[in-house]
Amino acid sequence: MKMARAPKRLPRTAAALAAGAALVLAVSGCTKLDTTAPSAVRKEGAAAKKADQGAFGTVDCRRAKCVALTFDAGPSENTPRLLKILKDEKVPATFFTLGKNHIEKYPELVKRMDAEGHEVASHTWSHKILTKIGPAEARRELERPNKAIERLIGKKPTLMRPPQGRTNDDITELSEELGLAQVLWTVTAKDYTTDDSALIRKRVIDQTKRDGIILLHDIYRGTVPAVPGVIAELKKRGYVFVTVSQLLAPGKAEPGKIYR
Template identity: 70%
Template sequence: MRRTPSRLPAAALLSVLVTLTLAMSGCARLDTTAPSTARENAGDDGKGTFGTVDCREAKCVALTFDAGPSENSTRLLDILKEKKVPATFFLLGKRHIERYPELVKRMDAEGHEIANHTWSHKILTKIKPDEIREELKRPDDAIEKLIGRRPTLMRPPQGRTNDTVHEICREFGLSEVLWSVTAKDYTTEDSALIEQRVLDRTERDGIILLHDIYRGTVPAVPGIVDELKKRGYVFVTVPQLMAPAAPEPGTVYRP
């Protein structure tokens, strides 16, 4: 007698489909640590740098910029200086650090966090381990030559990472930093739209992703800063957002 297969409950069926999809795509669940979790786990014995604010008490947010420096960075630095806002810059090496070394020095001198965004923006999950090392080492070396120390943070292009990337970042003393807010400023030059997208999505402990290489982004920054300050937010660098925790190499941080 032929047996009729029993039906899976909807929840179980969904779980199977998700598992199959992940297996077929080669993806795995990404384990991340929120800045608030890092702070809690550090207790009072952490070694992170507070700066001028304790984000356990204050309503903090971190403003980050990828893929610079560029011809727009001078204006951006002027705005940040005028508004007394620190930022975290994830810098590209090829055609950026090597083209605008004085801007890298200025970013550091004015209290911004300098971080690594690879040498040539290759997708790290698609290249071999030795190529990943080269993509991380070259900007590290260039940044150290300019400011006297190596970065402790990196952001993988397109946020794509995996266990191999984590392990190599650990070798290099780098923590991976993702984001919670993106304006998708690579899709538009409308500064008002970029500003609105950020304001609509920002919450406490958020990490905002912008790109100072795009024409519409820098003009949006004053409005973003002014409105978020009006809402009670305090701007900090990514390490300040985590304090008293210090970023752990090989760990992926995302709010």
């Protein structure tokens, strides 16, 4: 089965960064990815630890109705506003940061993400589709942001989101070797197709369920203005925001595995 391509009508930059985001389910169906749900990780973790150890991170998602807010392809000029919103709302997020023109351009924002309690993860160095490049180049795409992030915050990322959600056995093996778990998503607003913040908000609200992993991009101008409404409505519906790692606790993401 051939993989669907990004819509030709999108601008080149948008297509290169995120045009395949909405296609992950179709891609997964074609390649039959073996993905693991957060609830399964928590169950495995609980079996390995005493059940009465209390909450993990800031909340125990075995009991609370948790959701993970994630942002791809930043940081960007929009990120300071986003970080202020998250700080004001006391909402942690997971940032899948891009190396070229992002980590290297906004290193202080990466430090700020970590300092303010967010999870800093990798979205590769230059957003090349890992399944379409050779093994040496794929290794560079994953190793470079790891090193850059470690230099900035003193620790290597343990999570990686493959561009367009495209992965295969070779990328899984490489991710395992590099200590990276692969994180996909269950909710996408397709914010690379619109600047309509109200529409972005509606798409997220309509799709979100317990244990949801929400995919947004802090590089698009319509996305950050949608975030306050997303947070307000989901809180109203009883959701608690956590990082991806908190969503899995007391289990932990294992290198090479794919989570959604």
